[in-house]
Amino acid sequence: MTNRTIVVVLAGAFVGMTALLVIAGIVLHPIALALALPFGAVSYFLWYHASGRLDDQARRSAERAGPTERERARQRARAEANRERAYRAAGTDGGRSARGRRAGARGPGGAGGGDPSDRAPAADRMSEREAYETLGLDRTADGETVRRRYRERAKRLHPDGEDGDEEDFKQLNEAYEVLKE
Numbered sequence: 001m002t003n004r005t006i007v008v009v010l011a012g013a014f015v016g017m018t019a020l021l022v023i024a025g026i027v028l029h030p031i032a033l034a035l036a037l038p039f040g041a042v043s044y045f046l047w048y049h050a051s052g053r054l055d056d057q058a059r060r061s062a063e064r065a066g067p068t069e070r071e072r073a074r075q076r077a078r079a080e081a082n083r084e085r086a087y088r089a090a091g092t093d094g095g096r097s098a099r100g101r102r103a104g105a106r107g108p109g110g111a112g113g114g115d116p117s118d119r120a121p122a123a124d125r126m127s128e129r130e131a132y133e134t135l136g137l138d139r140t141a142d143g144e145t146v147r148r149r150y151r152e153r154a155k156r157l158h159p160d161g162e163d164g165d166e167e168d169f170k171q172l173n174e175a176y177e178v179l180k181e
Contacts, residue, residue: 004050011046018043078167085171088130131175143180150176 018039025033048054132139135149150172159166 007046007050011043011050014039014043014046074165077165081167081171085130088127126171126174126178128178131178134171134175135179146176146179 018036021032021036021039025031025036045054126134128139132141135141135146135153137146137149141149153172154169155161156163157169157172158164159169
């Protein structure tokens with residue numbers, strides 16, 4: 001028996017009890033009518049649930065309510081990560097450090113040379129420095145360490161997992177692609 005069948009059977013039983021109490025209230029004593037009211041209410045709600053209208057109503061209410069607090073927090077975290085990424089791509093960290101201001105004023109490939117991985121990446125590519133930061137490794141890490149760290153983080157961030165985040169997972173994959181070349 002499915003859950004719906006059980007609910008329909010229960011609704012039928014409560015409808016029968018309601019009918020008996022209404023008849024008993026008319027024939028025997030009016031107090032039975034007062035007892036029929038809760039049975040009638042339960043019958044109605046069970047039938048409403050069995051017909052599927054209760055689920056539809058709950059979905060409509062949830063859609064009107066908008067995103068949950070957890071979804072809003074996740075959206076804020078993504079927006080912050082995108083801002084940080086844009087700052088790094090521009091060669092600065094928003095004026096938060098002197099090094100970033102110097103790199104921003106000089107521009108990528110400007111006078112002063114410097115480490116090529118500190119320069120702004122192509123518009124669609126993550127720099128090596130950002131890739132190492134994303135994986136939480138220093139630049140001296142060997143290929144096996146990079147691979148091991150990638151697998152650990154991929155298990156944790158995979159969108160199908162409990163704490164998974166699709167944007168972070170995409171960023172992790174991009175970082176691994178940059179470093180494995």
